[in-house]
Amino acid sequence: AHAARDQAVAALAQAEAAVEVAKQDLQSVIVGRGTLDAAVEAARAAVRLARIDLDNTRITAPVDGRMGEIGVRLGQYVTAGTQLAAIVPADRWIIANFKETQLSGMRPGQPVSFTVDALPGQSFRGRIERFSPATGSEFAVLKPDNATGNFTKVAQRLPVRIAIDGDQPALDGLAPGLSVVVRVDTEGGAGRG
Structure with a gap:
């Protein structure tokens, strides 16, 4: 046991x-x-x-448009931030730099007519889309400093974005950087820039 x-x-x-x-x-x-x-x-x-x-x-484009100034080849290695190409969007507009003395009476939606130096004899239509929040000199790399020395008043220019009406002949001839002459009918008085 x-x-x-x-x-x-x-x-x-x-x-x-x-x-x-x-x-x-x-x-x-x-x-x-x-x-x-x-x-x-x-x-x-x-x-x-x-x-x-x-x-x-x-690499995908942020918008539809035409390619230009392509600086890259197939198979090439690139780093972040490298400009590979320029794209010209399908939407077209004009940035007209009106003098501040010409802005009186202008407002978004007003009809605009313009001619392009590169397309003689052609006249185009559009409308004022919006005004820049500041003059061009405010966005310049070297801003003017009027606080010292002799001051001469210089009329500033304000960029105005103009949308181009799409139902017009010869629109394919428009390209970025062309010189244009813009006319805005401000209820009887014509502003020109």
Whole structure:
């Protein structure tokens, strides 16, 4: 009976040791699972980064238009911020720099007529779309400083954006940078710039 009891006590101790080993194995599995979860997340992040890199191999234009001044070749590596090409948008408009003395009576929506030096004999129509929030000199790299020395009053010019009506012949001849003469009928008086 003593031997059987000793054997049962030893079996109990062995079973308790087996439980402790099982608990340690469970803890190892839990730690291992966390490591595997981290490895899965790292793999998902690598896939996302690879997709971003793949998307960066395609360059899309922000607007529809015509390409010009292309300075890149197929297969060339470029860095962020490098100008690759210039795009001329399909929408056309004019920035007319009127003197501040000519702005009286002008408002958005007024009809405008204009001629283009490069297209003699053609007259085009449009409308005032909006006025710049400041004169051109305010946006200049070197701003005039009239606070010192002799001051001579100089009439400033305010950029006015003019939308061009789309149903006109010869619009394809218009290109950025052409010289134009704009006329705005301000209810009987003509402003010219």
